[in-house]
Amino acid sequence: MIQKRTIVAIGLIIILISTLTLYYLYPWESEGDSNHCELERDINSGMSIMGLWPHPDDECFVPGIFILAGSKGNKCWVVTLISLDSYPYTPESRELRQQANDWFEDTYLEEYINLNMVRAAPSPDLWHGYPWSNETIKARYITEIEAKQPDILLTFTPYGFSGGLEHTLLSEMITEIWDELTYEPKPKIYWFINTDQGPRSEENNEHELYPPTNILDLDVYSDTLGMTYWEAKVEFWEQYAPSLGALDTWMNTPGNLEGNDRKEYFMRHK
Numbered sequence: 001m002i003q004k005r006t007i008v009a010i011g012l013i014i015i016l017i018s019t020l021t022l023y024y025l026y027p028w029e030s031e032g033d034s035n036h037c038e039l040e041r042d043i044n045s046g047m048s049i050m051g052l053w054p055h056p057d058d059e060c061f062v063p064g065i066f067i068l069a070g071s072k073g074n075k076c077w078v079v080t081l082i083s084l085d086s087y088p089y090t091p092e093s094r095e096l097r098q099q100a101n102d103w104f105e106d107t108y109l110e111e112y113i114n115l116n117m118v119r120a121a122p123s124p125d126l127w128h129g130y131p132w133s134n135e136t137i138k139a140r141y142i143t144e145i146e147a148k149q150p151d152i153l154l155t156f157t158p159y160g161f162s163g164g165l166e167h168t169l170l171s172e173m174i175t176e177i178w179d180e181l182t183y184e185p186k187p188k189i190y191w192f193i194n195t196d197q198g199p200r201s202e203e204n205n206e207h208e209l210y211p212p213t214n215i216l217d218l219d220v221y222s223d224t225l226g227m228t229y230w231e232a233k234v235e236f237w238e239q240y241a242p243s244l245g246a247l248d249t250w251m252n253t254p255g256n257l258e259g260n261d262r263k264e265y266f267m268r269h270k
């Protein structure tokens with residue numbers, strides 16, 4: 001006959017093993033994966049957002065943010081720098097892009113502001129082959145920011161995004177602009193990166209530049225900012241695809257929209 005003491009001991013061992021098994025199977029977030037970004041919290045608290053970038057299609061990197069903010073009724077603006085006339089478009093594709101920008105404005109924004117800088121003959125004194133100086137561009141952005149007084153500024157980091165020089169230049173300018181803003185409280189800046197773009201060199205480590213609360217890593221975006229709004233995000237891309245070759249190719253590759261693989265890619269951490 002088994003002694004009572006033995007039964008208790010076996011029971012305790014079973015409880016111990018179960019506890020350890022559950023502990024190790026539970027998907028605890030590892031330190032590297034944890035998303036400290038406060039943007040979602042700030043959107044939920046009603047903060048207004050202004051997206052600041054050079055190109056009138058950079059919003060395609062972060063549609064989820066505008067979809068979420070729009071669903072909360074938060075005010076959103078976008079300020080882009082370069083005119084559609086500076087793109088190697090046919091008149092037809094320029095018109096299609098204008099329609100996409102107009103759709104974005106009508107659906108999610110208070111206003112889509114394009115500063116309409118047109119490419120000119122390169123000059124070493126001016127902004128990278130454009131006719132405006134750094135100071136002129138800064139002044140134009142400051143005018144728009146001071147007029148709307150958004151709670152949040154959203155832009156690239158100085159390391160660019162996809163290595164884009166204009167993304168980098170604009171990002172550096174936003175840091176300078178922030179120092180000159182006069183309204184209170186000053187806006188928070190959120191910098192977006194994508195750690196999924198491949199290995200990042202040590203010197204390109206944004207995590208040493210900014211507090212983690214202000215870095216939005218599109219690869220570890222929260223569920224809500226990410227793809228809770230899958231259908232809305234597809235609609236967003238559909239508007240831009242006809243005038244944005246890379247997006248058009250991606251959208252029209254069989255399986256990318258329907259296939260679980262690609263959908264999963266945009267639905268990380270579900």
Ligand SMILES: [Zn+2]
Nearest residue numbers: 055058164167
């Ligand atoms: Zn761009």
